[in-house]
Amino acid sequence: MTRRTETPGEISAREEEPTHVSLPPPKAPATTPLMAFDWAKKNLFSNIPNTILTLLCVWLLWETIPPLINWVLLSAVWSGGDPAICKAAEGACWAFIAEKHRFMLFGLYPFDEHWRPLLATALFVAVLATSCNPQFWRPWLLGLWAAMLVVCGTLMWGGVFGMTFVENARWGGLPLTLILSVVGIICSFPLAILLALGRRSDMPGIRAVCIGFIEFVRGVPLISVLFMASVMFPLFLPEGMTIDKLLRAQVEIIIFTAAYLAEAIRGGLQAIPQGQYEAADALGLTYWKKTYFIILPQALKISIPPIVNQFISMFKDTSLVIIIGLFDLLTTAKTALTDPPWRAFYVEAYLFAALIYWVFSFFMSRYSQYLERRLETGHRR
Amino acid sequence: MIAGTSVPSAAPEPGTEAAITLEGVHKWYGAFHVLQDINLTVMRGERVVVCGPSGSGKSTMIRCVNRLEEHQQGRITVDGVELTNDVRTVERIRRNVGMVFQQFNLFPHLTVLDNLTLSPIWVHKHPKREAVETAMEYLERVHIPEQANKYPGQLSGGQQQRVAIARALCMKPSIMLFDEPTSALDPEMIKEVLDVMVELAEAGMTMICVTHEMGFAKTVGNTMVFMDEGMIVEMAPPSEFFENPKSDRTKKFLSQILTH
Numbered sequence: 043m044t045r046r047t048e049t050p051g052e053i054s055a056r057e058e059e060p061t062h063v064s065l066p067p068p069k070a071p072a073t074t075p076l077m078a079f080d081w082a083k084k085n086l087f088s089n090i091p092n093t094i095l096t097l098l099c100v101w102l103l104w105e106t107i108p109p110l111i112n113w114v115l116l117s118a119v120w121s122g123g124d125p126a127i128c129k130a131a132e133g134a135c136w137a138f139i140a141e142k143h144r145f146m147l148f149g150l151y152p153f154d155e156h157w158r159p160l161l162a163t164a165l166f167v168a169v170l171a172t173s174c175n176p177q178f179w180r181p182w183l184l185g186l187w188a189a190m191l192v193v194c195g196t197l198m199w200g201g202v203f204g205m206t207f208v209e210n211a212r213w214g215g216l217p218l219t220l221i222l223s224v225v226g227i228i229c230s231f232p233l234a235i236l237l238a239l240g241r242r243s244d245m246p247g248i249r250a251v252c253i254g255f256i257e258f259v260r261g262v263p264l265i266s267v268l269f270m271a272s273v274m275f276p277l278f279l280p281e282g283m284t285i286d287k288l289l290r291a292q293v294e295i296i297i298f299t300a301a302y303l304a305e306a307i308r309g310g311l312q313a314i315p316q317g318q319y320e321a322a323d324a325l326g327l328t329y330w331k332k333t334y335f336i337i338l339p340q341a342l343k344i345s346i347p348p349i350v351n352q353f354i355s356m357f358k359d360t361s362l363v364i365i366i367g368l369f370d371l372l373t374t375a376k377t378a379l380t381d382p383p384w385r386a387f388y389v390e391a392y393l394f395a396a397l398i399y400w401v402f403s404f405f406m407s408r409y410s411q412y413l414e415r416r417l418e419t420g421h422r423r
Numbered sequence: 424m425i426a427g428t429s430v431p432s433a434a435p436e437p438g439t440e441a442a443i444t445l446e447g448v449h450k451w452y453g454a455f456h457v458l459q460d461i462n463l464t465v466m467r468g469e470r471v472v473v474c475g476p477s478g479s480g481k482s483t484m485i486r487c488v489n490r491l492e493e494h495q496q497g498r499i500t501v502d503g504v505e506l507t508n509d510v511r512t513v514e515r516i517r518r519n520v521g522m523v524f525q526q527f528n529l530f531p532h533l534t535v536l537d538n539l540t541l542s543p544i545w546v547h548k549h550p551k552r553e554a555v556e557t558a559m560e561y562l563e564r565v566h567i568p569e570q571a572n573k574y575p576g577q578l579s580g581g582q583q584q585r586v587a588i589a590r591a592l593c594m595k596p597s598i599m600l601f602d603e604p605t606s607a608l609d610p611e612m613i614k615e616v617l618d619v620m621v622e623l624a625e626a627g628m629t630m631i632c633v634t635h636e637m638g639f640a641k642t643v644g645n646t647m648v649f650m651d652e653g654m655i656v657e658m659a660p661p662s663e664f665f666e667n668p669k670s671d672r673t674k675k676f677l678s679q680i681l682t683h
């Protein structure tokens with residue numbers, strides 16, 4: 043929590059412009075070579091150890107950056123589906139990505155139908171982007187999400203409107219990763235809130251159930267539960283009955299994320315002063331109204347950093363579903379490498395997958411920072 | 424409600440019907456006997472000022488009246504309804520009793536207006552428009568209508584406490600409880616809050632007010648209550664209480680707060 047106190051000046055600045063106060067930056071004095079020299083002398087060469095460190099860093103950068111640029115850009119092979127050209131070249135083999143990107147992105151989904159997962163992913167991202175604007179946090183947004191999920195499901199499964207049916211065992215790559223994590227986020231969040239509230243409940247029964255659930259789930263690794271569910275679970279099911287692999291993975295991800303998230307939210311709940319509860323009680327609010335209007339908005343705001351942390355980590359953990367044979371983005375990238383002529387280009391394959399993961403994770407991180415600023419109302423605790 | 428009485432000084436005389444009665448109330452925190460045989464009757468329109476040393480149980484006593492704390496023995500009756508563990512009874516009483524806290528306890532994530540309209544809309548089920556109108560009316564009564572769309576964190580302490588008073592009044596309560604409403608304020612802000620409370624008293628509100636503002640007690644108080652170690656030590660009209668205190672503990676307390 044930032045405990046900054048506001049000066050009256052800041053308060054009045056806010057009065058004039060309620061949204062974002064961005065004062066023009068103080069005019070920077072024009073930098074002259076002489077000033078740059080002074081700055082360097084003061085900050086980089088102030089004494090002997092400092093000078094040595096500076097020189098060491100310059101040397102390291104000199105040794106690493108140019109070869110890297112050379113490998114990534116200058117000597118890279120960009121196109122042409124021939125592995126031999128890549129082998130001969132010194133740089134990265136982006137031709138491999140060009141050749142295999144559709145498999146990496148969409149996995150085993152029928153090649154001629156790739157437009158369907160592509161469209162579904164685009165829709166998904168568009169609705170996600172819309173939801174990022176707090177102005178749109180209205181009931182209709184829920185409707186939009188429901189509609190989007192229906193449309194995406196239709197696109198992915200098909201079987202109607204002349205689209206061939208594609209069973210979900212063949213889904214893979216980026217759409218699979220996005221589905222697992224976004225559905226995971228949407229479902230685990232309310233569950234986590236209930237668990238966190240339950241853990242602080244006055245009712246011993248509810249409290250015990252919530253504590254038991256959270257502590258059990260946190261006590262075992264996700265990968266072992268996924269594994270047990272795929273290998274052992276079917277042994278206990280009656281003959282001929284199976285539970286869909288994707289559904290199983292999804293449920294496990296939801297349960298896991300919810301348990302960790304519940305603890306993050308509980309931290310926020312504990313930070314709410316007793317006076318807030320008392321004021322709400324004195325106003326006659328019932329437990330649920332008090333929780334919904336007063337406690338949760340404040341607790342969730344405090345918990346934004348750990349919540350987002352959890353989401354990012356869950357987003358990347360979806361790659362563990364390989365253990366039950368689902369082809370998420372990381373697995374498709376790896377599988378693309380099993381094509382013998384391209385086997386040598388694993389660095390490119392992993393870089394490609396890593397870049398996609400990074401874009402999404404980085405976005406989540408930046409978005410959480412934006413939300414925190416946006417929800418700041420100038421109160422001090 | 425706060426009628427715009429033009430007579431500046433005298434608040435109306437209290438009625439003859441009891442608004443709050445505490446009979447033989449006891450409360451313990453574990454082994455600690457925090458309230459010991461409290462007997463107090465507050466008439467409709469009466470203004471009771473409670474004082475006493477820190478830790479004497481003043482807050483605990485008034486918090487029992489709207490069930491923020493539970494008493495373990497004795498009877499508490501508010502507006503003719505006895506306080507029990509029944510959730511509906513508690514809710515009913517809380518709708519009629521407004522409370523103002525030492526630390527304001529405004530909701531920092533809501534604007535002033537939303538702080539004021541939350542309970543009218545969601546507890547009392549008033550239409551939003553009506554709730555906003557009422558809220559603006561009360562903000563004017565506490566002299567800060569221009570702050571309606573700010574967040575509590577952007578207001579001074581005195582302004583926040585006046586918002587808290589307006590928030591309680593928006594429920595149109597028949598009784599107001601004040602727990603040291605000016606103790607957390609800088610000296611220059613105490614008067615603006617006390618002025619609002621005096622206006623409220625002049626409008627005939629039933630009030631229990633824990634405060635050490637003896638000027639306020641003398642102006643509008645009908646009854647002074649002095650508490651010490653969980654007991655009501657002395658109870659008298661202000662004139663008698665200040666001029667002619669009976670118990671030694673009261674004398675000692677008064678000499679401490681009046682000379683500091």
Ligand SMILES: Nc1ncnc2c1ncn2[C@@H]1O[C@H](COP(=O)(O)OP(=O)(O)O)[C@@H](O)[C@H]1O
Binds near residue numbers: 455457479484
């Ligand atoms: N929740 C609690 N648990 C245990 N003791 C408490 C609790 N709340 C208050 N007390 C104790 O009860 C006594 C009376 O408190 P309080 O009513 O707040 O006093 P006052 O308002 O007169 O200063 C104090 O000694 C305080 O320490």
Ligand SMILES: [Mg+2]
Binds near residue numbers: 481482483602603
């Ligand atoms: Mg107190």
